[in-house]
Every structure is written in C-alpha cells, then in structure tokens.
Amino acid sequence: MLSQTVVKRLKEIVGEKNVVTDKVGLLTYGYDGTLLSGEALGVVSPTTTDQVVEIVKLMNEHDIKLVPRGAGTNESGGTIPSQEAIVISFTKMTKIHEIDTENFVAVVEPGVINFDLQVELAKQNFYFPPDPSSFKASTIGGNLGECSGGPKCFKYGVTRDYMLGLEVVLPNGKVIQTGGRNFQSEPGYDLTRIIVGSEGILGLVTKVFVRILPIPRAKKTMLALYDKVEDASQTVADIVAAGIIPTTLELMDNLLINTTEDFTHAGLPRDAGAVLIIEVDGYPEDMDEQVKTIGEIASKIAKEFKVAQTAVEVDQIWTSRRSAFGSVARVRPSYGVNDITVPRSNFPKAIGGVLKVAKDFGVTIGVVAHAGDGNLHPLILFDQRNKEETETVHKAEQALCMMALDLEGTISGEHGIGLVKKKYLDKEFTPAAMEAFRKIKRSFDPTNRFNPGKIIDL
Amino acid sequence: MGVLADVYEMLNTCNKCGGCHTACKTYKLTGLETMVARGRIQLIKAVADGKLEPNQEYEDAIMSCLLCGECAVTCPNGVHGNELVMAARRDLKLRKGITPFAKSFALKTLASPKRLGMGFRLFGGVGKSVLNKLDGMDYFRGIDIRNFPTAKKQFLEQVPERIKVQNPKHKVGFYVGCFLNYSLDQTAHSVVKVLTKNDCEVIIPKDQVCCGLPQYCYGDFETAKSNARQTINTFLDKYSDAEVVLSACASCASMLKHDYLKLFADEPSYLPKVKLFCEKVVEFSEYMDKIGVNQSELHNSSPLTVTYHDPCHMVRGLKVTKQPRQLLQMIPRVEYKEMFEANRCCGAAGLVQAFFHEVSTDITDQKTQNIKDTNADLVATSCPACMLRLQGGINKAGQKQKVMHVADLMAKAYED
Numbered sequence: 006m007l008s009q010t011v012v013k014r015l016k017e018i019v020g021e022k023n024v025v026t027d028k029v030g031l032l033t034y035g036y037d038g039t040l041l042s043g044e045a046l047g048v049v050s051p052t053t054t055d056q057v058v059e060i061v062k063l064m065n066e067h068d069i070k071l072v073p074r075g076a077g078t079n080e081s082g083g084t085i086p087s088q089e090a091i092v093i094s095f096t097k098m099t100k101i102h103e104i105d106t107e108n109f110v111a112v113v114e115p116g117v118i119n120f121d122l123q124v125e126l127a128k129q130n131f132y133f134p135p136d137p138s139s140f141k142a143s144t145i146g147g148n149l150g151e152c153s154g155g156p157k158c159f160k161y162g163v164t165r166d167y168m169l170g171l172e173v174v175l176p177n178g179k180v181i182q183t184g185g186r187n188f189q190s191e192p193g194y195d196l197t198r199i200i201v202g203s204e205g206i207l208g209l210v211t212k213v214f215v216r217i218l219p220i221p222r223a224k225k226t227m228l229a230l231y232d233k234v235e236d237a238s239q240t241v242a243d244i245v246a247a248g249i250i251p252t253t254l255e256l257m258d259n260l261l262i263n264t265t266e267d268f269t270h271a272g273l274p275r276d277a278g279a280v281l282i283i284e285v286d287g288y289p290e291d292m293d294e295q296v297k298t299i300g301e302i303a304s305k306i307a308k309e310f311k312v313a314q315t316a317v318e319v320d321q322i323w324t325s326r327r328s329a330f331g332s333v334a335r336v337r338p339s340y341g342v343n344d345i346t347v348p349r350s351n352f353p354k355a356i357g358g359v360l361k362v363a364k365d366f367g368v369t370i371g372v373v374a375h376a377g378d379g380n381l382h383p384l385i386l387f388d389q390r391n392k393e394e395t396e397t398v399h400k401a402e403q404a405l406c407m408m409a410l411d412l413e414g415t416i417s418g419e420h421g422i423g424l425v426k427k428k429y430l431d432k433e434f435t436p437a438a439m440e441a442f443r444k445i446k447r448s449f450d451p452t453n454r455f456n457p458g459k460i461i462d463l
Numbered sequence: 464m465g466v467l468a469d470v471y472e473m474l475n476t477c478n479k480c481g482g483c484h485t486a487c488k489t490y491k492l493t494g495l496e497t498m499v500a501r502g503r504i505q506l507i508k509a510v511a512d513g514k515l516e517p518n519q520e521y522e523d524a525i526m527s528c529l530l531c532g533e534c535a536v537t538c539p540n541g542v543h544g545n546e547l548v549m550a551a552r553r554d555l556k557l558r559k560g561i562t563p564f565a566k567s568f569a570l571k572t573l574a575s576p577k578r579l580g581m582g583f584r585l586f587g588g589v590g591k592s593v594l595n596k597l598d599g600m601d602y603f604r605g606i607d608i609r610n611f612p613t614a615k616k617q618f619l620e621q622v623p624e625r626i627k628v629q630n631p632k633h634k635v636g637f638y639v640g641c642f643l644n645y646s647l648d649q650t651a652h653s654v655v656k657v658l659t660k661n662d663c664e665v666i667i668p669k670d671q672v673c674c675g676l677p678q679y680c681y682g683d684f685e686t687a688k689s690n691a692r693q694t695i696n697t698f699l700d701k702y703s704d705a706e707v708v709l710s711a712c713a714s715c716a717s718m719l720k721h722d723y724l725k726l727f728a729d730e731p732s733y734l735p736k737v738k739l740f741c742e743k744v745v746e747f748s749e750y751m752d753k754i755g756v757n758q759s760e761l762h763n764s765s766p767l768t769v770t771y772h773d774p775c776h777m778v779r780g781l782k783v784t785k786q787p788r789q790l791l792q793m794i795p796r797v798e799y800k801e802m803f804e805a806n807r808c809c810g811a812a813g814l815v816q817a818f819f820h821e822v823s824t825d826i827t828d829q830k831t832q833n834i835k836d837t838n839a840d841l842v843a844t845s846c847p848a849c850m851l852r853l854q855g856g857i858n859k860a861g862q863k864q865k866v867m868h869v870a871d872l873m874a875k876a877y878e879d
C-alpha cells in the first residue's frame with residue numbers, strides 16, 4: 006500500500022482524479038495483451054512533462070519503482086506491474102503539438118493513439134508508416150517502447166526508422182532531449198535509438214518527434230490463395246529473390262482465415278490453406294507493371310490470384326488481417342503469441358519449422374506473418390485453465406525460439422522481450438553482449454527504478 | 464454465481480486485445496481502463512472468479528456502461544461487452560436484492576424530490592408537475608430540464624383505441640412506449656398521421672405498459688418480465704387482428720424484438736408465444752419502407768437541410784440504418800447531409816446521463832459539434848431518448864438546430 010503522504014503528494018501533482026489506488030482501478034491496470042497479470046501500488050496519469058518529473062522525484066524519495074504504460078496492448082508482459090511499483094499511465098498525454106508537412110515532422114505526446122495521429126495526418130494527406138495491427142488502440146509511446154512493426158514495414162521500416170527525436174525523463178528526474186526535428190544525425194551518441202525499443206526501462210518518453218510521409222498517390226492490393234501454407238512461403242521467397250519490394254507481404258494460414266472470416270465475412274475462401282496479402286504503392290503509372298510482375302510470380306504456385314477492385318474490398322481485406330490476433334479466442338480462450346523472425350530467404354524453412362513444432366508437441370498453431378520481413382507470429386492456442394496443456398505450450402514456444410535461432414533469426418521481431426521472452430534472451434546473445442545490456446541499463450538507471458525486471462535481470 | 468457462470472465462456476474469450484478501446488466512448492473520453500469494455504470484462508471476470516468482492520467502484524464501472532453495443536461490433540473475438548455488463552448488473556441485483564443504482568438512487572436522488580422527479584421523468588414515469596416548479600435550474604447534470612417536454616395529458620388518454628381509415632390496407636398495432644406517451648406526445652400523433660396517410664388502421668391498446676427495458680438494463684428481470692408478459696398478452700390475445708406491433712422508439716422496438724426472447728429463455732412453455740410476438744414487432748421507418756410510402760402527398764414549401772443520428776438501439780440493436788435516411792430524402796426539397804460518426808451514442812444511455820454526467824456530457828458535446836459541422840437546419844432521429852438528449856445538448860451549446868423524429872418530419876410534410 007502507498008502511504009497516505011505519497012498518495013496526497015501524487016494527488017497534488019496530477020490532481021485527485023488522476024490517481025488510482027482502489028482495488029478495482031488497480032485490477033484494470035494489472036494486465037496487458039499477454040496472459041500475465043500483477044497489481045501495482047497505484048496508478049498515476051500525468052498530463053505534462055513537469056508532472057512526470059515531479060512523480061519521478063517523489064518516487065525516488067520513497068524508493069518506489071515505476072512501470073510506464075500506454076494502452077497496455079503489448080504482447081510481452083512489458084507493462085505488468087508488481088507490489089513494489091506504481092504504474093505511470095500516459096493515456097492522458099494525448100496532445101498533437103504540431104504537424105509540420107513542410108519538414109515531414111509531427112510532434113506528439115506519448116499517449117496519442119497511433120490511429121488518431123493517422124486521422125489527423127490524413128487530413129493533410131500525410132501518414133505515419135509504422136502501423137501495428139493494434140494501431141486503433143496502441144499509443145505512440147508504446148509503439149516506440151516496443152519498436153513496433155506493422156504490415157507496411159517491409160518497404161518502410163519499423164518504428165525506429167521514424168523517430169527523429171525524443172524528450173525523455175531520466176530515472177534521476179532530469180529531462181533530456183535527444184535528436185530533434187532534423188533529419189541529419191545529431192553529434193554524439195544516437196540516444197534516440199537507444200531509448201526506442203528499450204521497453205520503458207531507461208527513460209520515460211514525454212514528447213516524440215516523428216517522421217511523417219505524404220500518402221502515396223496510388224496503391225494496389227492483391228490476394229494470392231494457396232492450398233498449403235508452404236506454397237505461400239515459396240512465393241514470398243520468390244518475390245524477395247526477384248528484387249521486388251511490395252509495401253506489404255502478409256501471410257495468414259487456414260486457421261486464421263477462418264477465425265477472421267467469422268468476424269469480418271470478407272469472403273476469404275475458408276478452404277484455402279493460406280492467403281498472401283500483397284500491396285504495392287507508388288506512382289499510378291507504375292502500378293500495372295508491378296501488379297503484373299507479382300501476379301506472374303505468384304501464379305506459378307498459387308491456386309488463385311486476384312487484385313482487389315474496390316475500396317470496400319481493400320478495407321475488408323485489411324480488417325481481416327488486422328483482426329487476426331484478436332480473433333483466435335474464438336477457437337480456444339488462450340493464446341501465446343510468438344514473434345520469431347528469420348532472414349527472408351529462410352522464411353520457407355521457418356514455416357516448415359513451425360509445422361514441425363505443431364506436430365511434435367501436438368498443439369494447435371495458427372500462423373500469421375509479416376512474411377516480407379521474415380517475421381512470423383505462430384499463435385499457439387490453448388486453455389490456460391488446463392495446467393498440463395499450458396506446460397506443453399511453454400515447451401513448444403521454446404522449441405519455436407530455438408528453431409528461429411538455428412535459422413540465424415531472432416526470438417523477437419517487434420513485440421519486445423518484457424517478461425515473456427526474457428528467459429530466451431541469453432540463448433540469442435553471448436554473455437558479453439548480455440553484460441553490455443546490463444551496463445547500459447545501469448548507466449541510465451543505477452537503482453533499477455524504471456520497469457524493473459523487464460528484458461534483463463540486473 | 465449463476466448469472467456470471469452462464470456467461471463465463473464469453474468472459475474468458477476476451478483476450479484483452481484492446482480492440483474495443485476506440486469503440487468505447489466512455490474510454491475515449493476518460494482514458495480510464497475501468498471505463499472500457501476490456502476493463503469492465505476483466506472486472507466481471509474477477510468477480511466471477513471470486514477474486515473481487517463487488518464494491519462501489521465496481522458498481523461504477525458496470526453502471527457507467529452506455530450499453531451502446533459498439534464494443535460488440537468491434538470485437539474480433541465476438542465478445543459482447545454490453546451483454547456481459549447486463550449480466551453483471553443482473554448479478555449485482557441478485558446479490559444485493561435491490562436494483563443497482565437503487566442505493567445511489569436512494570442516497571443521491573431520494574434526498575432531493577426535484578431529482579427524483581427528474582429520474583422518473585427520464586423513465587417517462589410520473590411526477591410531471593415537479594419539473595414545472597423548478598426554479599433557477601436549467602440544466603440538471605447536462606440534461607436540459609427546462610425544455611424537457613411534458614405531455615399535458617398522456618397520449619393514450621388523448622386518442623381512441625382504434626383509428627380507422629377509409630380503405631384500410633393494413634392493420635397496425637401501435638406500441639407507444641413511455642417517452643412518446645408521457646413526454647413527446649406530438650411525435651406519437653405524427654406516427655398516427657403517417658400511418659393513416661398510408662392506409663393503415665391504427666390500433667392503440669389502452670392497457671399497454673412500459674416495455675421493461677429500463678428495469679431489464681438495471682438487472683430487475685422480474686419487473687421487466689411482468690411488463691413484457693402484459694405487453695405480449697395484450698397485443699397477441701386482445702388485439703390479435705393487429706398484423707404488426709409497431710414502435711417508433713428504437714429502444715422499445717429493440718427490447719420488444721430481441722430482448723424479450725432473452726428474457727424468457729428460461730420459460731420454454733411461454734417462449735413460442737414470445738417468438739410469435741417478436742416476429743410481429745417492427746420499427747416505424749422499417750415498416751414504412753416495407754409497405755411503400757405514399758409520396759405524392761408529401762409537400763414541403765421551403766428548402767431544408769437535414770442530418771440523421773442513428774440511435775444505438777436502431778443501428779446495433781435493430782440494424783436499421785438505410786430506411787430512415789431514405790424516408791427523409793423522399794420529402795421534397797430536403798437536402799440530406801451525413802454527419803461524422805452518425806452511428807455513435809448520443810450520451811443519454813438511460814440513467815448514465817444522470818449518474819455519470821461528466822462523461823455523458825462530453826459524449827453529447829462531441830455529437831453536438833458533429834451536428835454543427837453539417838450546417839443542417841434539423842436533426843432527425845428514431846429514438847425519443849436521443850431526441851431529448853440531442854435537443855438538450857444543442858440548446859446548451861447555443862446552436863439553433865431542431866431535433867425531430869423521422870415521423871414528425873413526414874407528418875409535417877403530409878400537412879403542408
């Protein structure tokens with residue numbers, strides 16, 4: 006429990022309404038997108054950088070830790086609190102300070118929801134390329150905390166590639182500004198890139214300078230349907246080998262086609278083994294040529310290839326893809342999301358590996374993948390209430406991670422490490438590299454105050 | 464734990480994906496995780512699991528839900544947050560023996576006869592005179608009480624039981640509902656006018672009662688059932704020549720058509736009769752569209768820009784969206800303008816507007832702004848609760864638009 010003094014001070018800093026200490030409130034800030042949960046000492050929602058500074062100082066005085074939180078949709082346990090910490094929720098820092106279309110920069114607060122930013126940008130014909138499927142809920146602060154990716158990342162890169170600068174409150178309560186609105190790199194260390202993807206363990210981000218782009222003049226969305234998921238993975242390899250870079254190259258297997266169909270009724274064929282969603286963008290005059298080339302490559306293996314004709318069709322396809330993760334509880338109530346990533350050329354092998362794990366462990370796995378990036382999300386479906394099954398799932402997850410590492414891949418492409426993937430990190434990195442991580446954490450946060458226990462143990 | 468056990472699988476199907484965050488207005492405007500479907504569901508689950516003892520904060524989370532159903536249409540897992548909240552309210556009622564809100568109602572409202580009057584008014588109940596005596600108070604928690612219309616006499620007492628036409632093509636049973644009976648009697652007259660202009664004989668049973676929606680929403684299934692039974696029996700037994708049971712209140716219509724089936728799910732012997740009744744229920748615009756409207760007599764002397772608000776129970780309950788828009792556009796010289804987020808809740812949501820007025824007011828303010836942005840002269844809708852809420856919001860914002868029922872606009876066009 007927080008002492009009366011601390012609660013009183015917190016209320017003075019952020020106002021009565023922005024402090025939660027009752028059981029009901031705490032419960033709702035104890036979970037995220039994973040199956041884990043915890044209970045914090047309190048939840049505080051600042052609205053300005055100054056308030057954040059005051060909170061950090063107060064927590065330092067009382068030796069209380071802080072767990073930063075955006076929308077709490079992460080898939081790594083990154084916002085799960087404990088009884089030694091308060092949650093600092095950024096959902097009330099939602100100002101879009103500036104949209105500067107001349108310099109391709111927007112300045113926003115961390116609690117701005119990705120979708121809300123897209124809506125504002127679209128009014129000026131601009132957009133922010135990183136678009137995790139959770140973009141209607143997830144915040145810019147959370148996106149950068151996890152260095153999230155999305156369907157557009159094949160061509161456009163991940164969140165990291167769109168972060169120009171940050172305002173950060175450090176564990177000692179001091180505020181620094183990294184980078185800024187300039188595109189050229191700043192002198193000195195690239196602190197922006199150290200903070201991005203650091204899952205809230207190094208600093209609290211209170212302002213973000215993001216790079217924005219004009220909306221491409223034209224785009225085309227295609228669907229290729231396959232009998233088997235292995236076939237789809239071959240087209241992926243073929244497209245990459247041909248040196249073509251679509252905006253999007255997304256794969257969903259039969260299980261996901263069916264769960265998303267239950268929700269969207271978009272008309273994807275329920276008997277298809279897999280579907281590839283392929284999108285290209287650019288100048289109108291280039292579209293036909295690109296579609297033709299991709300069509301030729303896909304048609305070698307696909308049982309059907311089609312180009313979406315109307316905006317409604319395109320919309321439906323995307324609703325299906327975006328709801329993929331969300332929709333699997335229709336089959337079984339619990340799921341474990343894996344986030345393994347392999348070099349593109351190894352993508353077919355990774356698909357083979359996933360199928361083997363499913364067979365070896367006798368578990369149900371649905372696959373959705375940002376195939377162009379070699380990033381796979383095998384979703385293992387189960388029921389958490391069944392202890393034995395849950396055990397098997399953990400083993401299968403470990404096998405998936407090991408498989409990815411064998412293929413020169415990584416255990417996490419975009420969801421972060423948090424608590425869930427922590428135990429596999431030293432399988433990927435050497436002891437020396439792990440020590441380097443620890444040193445960086447200690448130099449920012451010597452007393453382990455920010456998001457303790459996430460990514461690495463000190 | 465029966466009620467929650469019944470919905471446990473659905474509670475457990477929520478995988479906390481956050482997909483409902485954009486859908487849920489109470490979250491959008493508060494940024495509080497207790498005020499979003501995901502949070503509410505996790506809390507209900509905690510209660511079902513015995514990890515949380517219901518307390519005031521829990522009740523607030525459950526009671527502040529608008530039951531707008533937005534989360535249900537957005538959830539990729541097919542979880543219906545609104546239904547889970549309903550189950551939680553029922554569970555609270557069974558646990559405590561009194562309707563949730565009753566406590567706060569007693570404490571916060573009974574203390575003030577003025578507010579009590581207000582509360583009853585909201586349900587279209589009694590206490591009419593109280594309102595007129597209010598001094599110095601124009602808005603009660605964002606509700607425009609000064610302009611809150613009161614029927615001088617109940618609509619049911621103003622009309623005969625049968626209104627005949629010369630060459631009847633249809634016989635329509637008119638379920639009036641509390642709001643049209645006690646408050647917006649003019650709209651009820653409009654409905655009759657439009658029906659008779661379209662060769663419908665109108666049957667208006669005198670012994671009809673409240674549909675039971677308010678009680679149902681707050682967990683009092685017993686009262687809801689007794690009202691439902693009377694409604695069903697009246698229309699099916701005493702006025703069996705009515706081909707349809709028509710309602711011009713989206714909320715009532717959705718209750719009569721869909722919720723009665725749920726309400727009587729545990730009474731298999733009565734259920735066939737309920738089904739028969741539900742099949743007869745039709746909403747005003749839906750019906751007019753179905754029978755085809757006499758357009759030649761619709762007149763309108765001056766150009767009019769009209770926009771339309773989709774009531775929750777209309778768009779997500781009855782799933783009727785096209786028909787009212789089509790009817791409006793049949794009226795000569797009407798220019799139709801769609802507003803932004805036309806299908807999002809207006810903020811009324813039964814008692815939420817009284818007990819969680821801050822969030823309600825924020826929701827209504829957004830709606831009012833969306834209306835303003837269309838430059839429309841008039842807002843049409845299909846739910847009297849929305850009409851009152853919207854008009855209140857518009858007046859408070861100092862805007863000029865008038866809010867009318869689709870039936871009002873049509874009736875006016877038949878008079879012109």
Ligand SMILES: Cc1cc2nc3c(=O)[nH]c(=O)nc-3n(C[C@H](O)[C@H](O)[C@H](O)COP(=O)(O)OP(=O)(O)OC[C@H]3O[C@@H](n4cnc5c(N)ncnc54)[C@H](O)[C@@H]3O)c2cc1C
Nearest residue numbers: 075076077078079083138144146147148150153154205210
């Ligand atoms: C249905 C679904 C689909 C998803 N799709 C994708 C996808 O396509 N691609 C993808 O990459 N991810 C995806 N995710 C995972 C998740 O949505 C992303 O990681 C997202 O960026 C998290 O944002 P959030 O606002 O929910 O952050 P949170 O979960 O609240 O936080 C994420 C991390 O950032 C830290 N953090 C938050 N705010 C700050 C701040 N201001 N300062 C410092 N640290 C902060 C937190 O401590 C935490 O470690 C998906 C999740 C779901 C449930």
Ligand code: SF4
Nearest residue numbers: 477480481482483538
């Ligand atoms: S109710 Fe549905 S959309 Fe909301 S968090 Fe649960 S599963 Fe996701």
Ligand code: SF4
Nearest residue numbers: 487528529531532534
């Ligand atoms: S019914 Fe409406 S207010 Fe209630 S949880 Fe769902 S979206 Fe939110």
Ligand code: SF4
Nearest residue numbers: 775809811812848849
């Ligand atoms: S008043 Fe209208 S919009 Fe509001 S909740 Fe009721 S039906 Fe929905």
